[in-house]
Amino acid sequence: MKFYTTSSVRNDIEKYRKKDSYSRCCEDLCAFFANKDIEAISMQPKLLGASGKVHFQKSRFASSNSAKGKSNGYRIYYVVEVEHAAVTVIGFYPKTGTYGKDDISNTEYKQIISEYKLEKAGGRLCRHDISNSFLPTHAF
Numbered sequence: 001m002k003f004y005t006t007s008s009v010r011n012d013i014e015k016y017r018k019k020d021s022y023s024r025c026c027e028d029l030c031a032f033f034a035n036k037d038i039e040a041i042s043m044q045p046k047l048l049g050a051s052g053k054v055h056f057q058k059s060r061f062a063s064s065n066s067a068k069g070k071s072n073g074y075r076i077y078y079v080v081e082v083e084h085a086a087v088t089v090i091g092f093y094p095k096t097g098t099y100g101k102d103d104i105s106n107t108e109y110k111q112i113i114s115e116y117k118l119e120k121a122g123g124r125l126c127r128h129d130i131s132n133s134f135l136p137t138h139a140f
Helices: 007-017 025-033 038-042 106-121
Strands: 002-005 046-051 054-061 074-081 086-094 126-129 135-139
Touching: 002 007, 007 025, 007 086, 007 106, 025 054, 025 074, 025 086, 038 074, 038 086, 074 106, 086 106
Parallel strands: 002 086
Antiparallel strands: 002 126, 046 054, 054 074, 074 086, 126 135
């Protein structure tokens, strides 16, 4: 399975990793997807939309830096391309703390979808290795 991110997600992750309260965000992100096949990932709880075998999804998961569960964790938006066994993280942010925010607006959702489409078409998505702390491997 292949995992990708948009440039804004990569920038956000770098910013989060510098804060103690989010320092394990990459490990938490890897753990969220670990041991799941593409079908299981495509069936995650919140399906925002689908176009054929492409699913736009939203989930939340706990932060290992906190003992408060999902309510103090992260929110993630991602695209699942079942046919290509590919997942692209298009939005990722903590729910609380310095960088914490509420759910995104429809306008913000449209922006991250647009960014994803532009970066995919332009070959600017970055591939990651979830078995190795989400380290980048190469561009799409």
